[in-house]
Amino acid sequence: MxxxxxxxxxxxxxxxxxxxxxxxxxxxxxxxxxxSCGGQKVRDVLEIGIGSGDFSRAVQQRNxxxxxxxxxxxxxxxxxxxxxxxxxxPPFPAQLAQKKFDLIYSAFVLEHMESGKAACxxxxxxxxxxxxxxSLVLLVPDVLSMRMEFWxxxxxxxxxxxxxxxxxxxxxCGLVCQKTIRYRGWFSENRLVLAGLRLLxxxxxxxxxxxxxxxxxxxxxxxxxxxxxxxxxxxxxDQQA
Numbered sequence: 001m002x003x004x005x006x007x008x009x010x011x012x013x014x015x016x017x018x019x020x021x022x023x024x025x026x027x028x029x030x031x032x033x034x035x036s037c038g039g040q041k042v043r044d045v046l047e048i049g050i051g052s053g054d055f056s057r058a059v060q061q062r063n064x065x066x067x068x069x070x071x072x073x074x075x076x077x078x079x080x081x082x083x084x085x086x087x088x089x090p091p092f093p094a095q096l097a098q099k100k101f102d103l104i105y106s107a108f109v110l111e112h113m114e115s116g117k118a119a120c121x122x123x124x125x126x127x128x129x130x131x132x133x134x135s136l137v138l139l140v141p142d143v144l145s146m147r148m149e150f151w152x153x154x155x156x157x158x159x160x161x162x163x164x165x166x167x168x169x170x171x172x173c174g175l176v177c178q179k180t181i182r183y184r185g186w187f188s189e190n191r192l193v194l195a196g197l198r199l200l201x202x203x204x205x206x207x208x209x210x211x212x213x214x215x216x217x218x219x220x221x222x223x224x225x226x227x228x229x230x231x232x233x234x235x236x237x238d239q240q241a
Contacts, residue, residue, distance in 0.1 A: 022054070023054075026054050026055070026058055030058050030062075032179075032232070033105070033135075033137060033234070036178055036179050036234045037103055037135040037234065041102070042062075042102050042103050043064055043065060043102050044064070044065045044067075044101045044102045044103070044131070045059050045066050045101060045102065045103045045104075045105065046067045046068070046069070046096075046099075046101040046103070046104045046105070046129065047059070047066070047067070047069070047104075048068075048069050048070075048104065048105070048109055048126070049069075049070055049106050049107060049108065049109040050069070050070040050075045050079055051108075052075075053075075053078025053079065055107070056068055056079050056080050056082055057080055059082070060080055060081060065082075066079065066080070066081075066082030066083070067084070067085075067096070067099075067101070068082055068083070068084045068085070069084070069085045069086075069087055069089055069093065070084070070085075071086065071087065072086070073086045089125065089126075090121050090122055091125060092125060092129060096129065099129060100129055100130065100131040100134070101129055101130060102131050102134050103135050103137065104126050104134070104135070104136045104137070106126070106136075106138055106139070107138075108139060109122075110122060110123070110138055110140050110159065110161055111140050111141060111143075111159050111160070111161045112154075112156050112158060113159045114158050115158070115159060116159060116169070118159070119159045119161075119166075120172060120173065123173045123175070124172075124173040127175055127235075127237065130237055132237075133237075134236070134237065135178070135234055135235065136170075136175060136233075136234075136235040136236075137233065137234050137235075138166065138231075138232070138233045138235070139230060139231070139232050139233075140161040140166060140230070140231050140233075141153075141161060141228050141229070141231075142161065142182070142229040142230070142231050143160035143162055144162055144229075145184075145227060145229035146228050149223075149227070153228075161231070163180060163182070163231050166231065166233060167180075170235050175237060176235065176236055176237070177233060177234070177235055178234045178235065179232075179233075179234040180231065180232070180233055180234075182194075182230070183232070184225070184226065184227075184228065184229050184230070194229075197227075200226050201223075201226035201227040204222065204223060
């Protein structure tokens, strides 16, 4: 998968300041997960979509047990000392058929499902692998903030995720939403910051800067930070289901 291999190369070549800000964002995300998912009680973690490996490193720094799944073989190498499988989900790898997890985390995967039905199967499969009291944490882009650019960001985007339809899917899978966080940029959900980023996003044209300076990936990345709203959901099993 050359497109995603190139993505890893761009991340590795990113400037130090960018990596520093990314780390700060990850720290805030982990604090939010700890606060909502039982803090130090979280022990057995599954990540679907390993990506750059930042989340796997954060998990292992907390001495939680980490397992990762990714359909890209190059990205499975970012699991560190954890266990990794190269596979499409659903279904889960046969080795995990009976496994239950305290926390299942998946960032920017659901929007790649082929349809709403496929997205529902993904969430249902994940919910079935949650331990009692376990949490499913999903990060997705809000298509309403990107509009047609949602499909331009990544050619594998197929299911247009919104706060409403993701919650509908979760409810059908017997999950209750404990918390929803909406943010732009580097994990800033502050309302004033969001308003400022929305204004800047309306004024910013990546096409203009690209035509003058080139460097498409850089200026398009800035566009994403300003315009793309991210939804973070924390779901738990409905004990009545």
